[in-house]
Amino acid sequence: MTLLEARGLDKTYRRSGNPVRAIRCIDLSVASGDRLGIVGESGSGKSTLVRMLAGLLEPSFGQVLYRGNPINGANREQLRELRRGVQMVFQDPRSSLNPRMRIGDIIAEPLFSPVQPRSIRAHAVERVAELMDLVELDDVAPNVYPHELSGGQRQRVAIARALAPAPEVLIADEAVSALDVSVRAHVLNLITDLVATQNLTLVFVSHDLTVVRHLCDRMVVMRDGVIVEQGRTEAIHANPTDDYTARLLASVPRLPGH
Ligand code: ADP
DSSP: OEEEEEEEEEEEEEETTEEEEEEEEEEEEEETTOEEEEEOOTTSSHHHHHHHHTTSSOOSEEEEEETTEESTTOOHHHHHHHHHHEEEEOSOHHHHSOTTSOHHHHHHGGGSOTTOOHHHHTTHHHHHHHHHHHTTOTTSOTTSOGGGSOHHHHHHHHHHHHHTTOOSEEEEESTTTTSOHHHHHHHHHHHHHHHHHTTOEEEEEOSOHHHHHHHOSEEEEEETTEEEEEEEHHHHHHOOOSHHHHHHHHTSOOOTTO
């Protein structure tokens, strides 16, 4: 079943009064169980596209549909469903995590509406422990602050927070790009495991084609706000039909065994 769909999606930003057309009339669909990679050089519009898919950014034209319902014009119940069902992990956990909150509260936050009394929040303790276990942070106390953790641990907190409302789609936007190389593989393996064990549909944005090949069965190649190629990851690697894709692939060091 199609979970997310972009129809004629277009986004123009204003920069010092001048229009920047970041996304140009994109159609895309993400089905349940997909592991979709979105690749392209910096500035090609990847973040803009996925932020619109997550309902975090308003399109200039076109529509995003979640489970067949347009999210602009969605009623409150449908919006709540989107907010719960589609979660994002960003590149830099230092800016995506509130530095003044303890990590246990950061992880628990998406579980509650702001009006819920503290007594109900107490029940979150168990769920937070379960989530910290899931992202292999069981050796960290929930009452520490983000700055007390390493970069890899902070990104695990961001992942735990994203998983808190048991989403069906996880959108990761360059989620491992800011991490040290030694930590990157561990977090990638964690994401791979979580996609399988938590039944997640994955949208994985990266400028790194090697990572996308490892993680994604389908991929979309973006350039200057449009999709220049899409298909099965292995088919595109074997036989890119677009010149730009061929150049991107040629710039990637070959993996042993490929
Ligand atoms: P990518 O994720 O592929 O690096 P982005 O979606 O971040 O691409 O950016 C696409 C284009 O939109 C770039 O030209 C970028 O400079 C521009 N852009 C992104 N965000 C903004 C913004 N908030 N205001 C103005 N221009 C933006």
